[in-house]
Amino acid sequence: MQLTTTRLQAQIQFIVEIDKLKHVFRQTLLMDKSRRENDAEHSWHLAMMAIVLSEYADPQVNLLRVLKMVLIHDLVEIDAGDTFCYDAIAIQDQSDREQKAADRLFGMLPENLEKELRSLWEEFEAKQSIDSQFAAALDRLQPLLHNYYTEGGTWRMANVTEAQVRKRMAPVSIGSLVLGEFVDSLIEDAIRQGFILKSE
Numbered sequence: 001m002q003l004t005t006t007r008l009q010a011q012i013q014f015i016v017e018i019d020k021l022k023h024v025f026r027q028t029l030l031m032d033k034s035r036r037e038n039d040a041e042h043s044w045h046l047a048m049m050a051i052v053l054s055e056y057a058d059p060q061v062n063l064l065r066v067l068k069m070v071l072i073h074d075l076v077e078i079d080a081g082d083t084f085c086y087d088a089i090a091i092q093d094q095s096d097r098e099q100k101a102a103d104r105l106f107g108m109l110p111e112n113l114e115k116e117l118r119s120l121w122e123e124f125e126a127k128q129s130i131d132s133q134f135a136a137a138l139d140r141l142q143p144l145l146h147n148y149y150t151e152g153g154t155w156r157m158a159n160v161t162e163a164q165v166r167k168r169m170a171p172v173s174i175g176s177l178v179l180g181e182f183v184d185s186l187i188e189d190a191i192r193q194g195f196i197l198k199s200e
Helices: 002-023 039-052 063-072 088-106 111-126 130-149 153-157 161-175 177-192
Strands: 025-029 036-038
Touching: 002 036, 002 039, 002 063, 002 088, 002 111, 025 039, 025 130, 025 153, 025 177, 036 039, 039 130, 063 111, 063 130, 088 111, 111 130, 130 161, 161 177
Parallel strands: none
Antiparallel strands: 025 036
């Protein structure tokens, strides 16, 4: 019984710790422009997108694994903070910061759960499996939708160019051809409306 209690205590401690994700704010504005979204909201949104858009994934994609990935992929930002994808300086040490965070956070869990969640996080980061590629496609699509529906949102604030956006969105086509085509059309319309600076 003591072993079970110790295991449960570790699990509860982890659950309490990840509540901090609700206080990690991203650059992305909510679609009503009232404030920036937090990481917990972002992860929930991705999980809903995975369910709603799963028909556009490769038939071999395992939806449960994708859901797990999108729900845990940003937990490391509790320690590492959110790194703005267009900040060339901040991304230089992003990997180191996130690896240290993964060591601490996943290390709080019982060994079998630590191994499972750490492995899923690493798989998401590597973007080599079909599950992680679909999860990554959703992770890139979600902020694009926010920027589009806030009339440029953080794109305008940071003077982001078409070339930067297209480079950032490249993984979407790898994870889903249909979603990739949709992203291309949205970028074209965003350029027409002046939401993104057109590259020369």
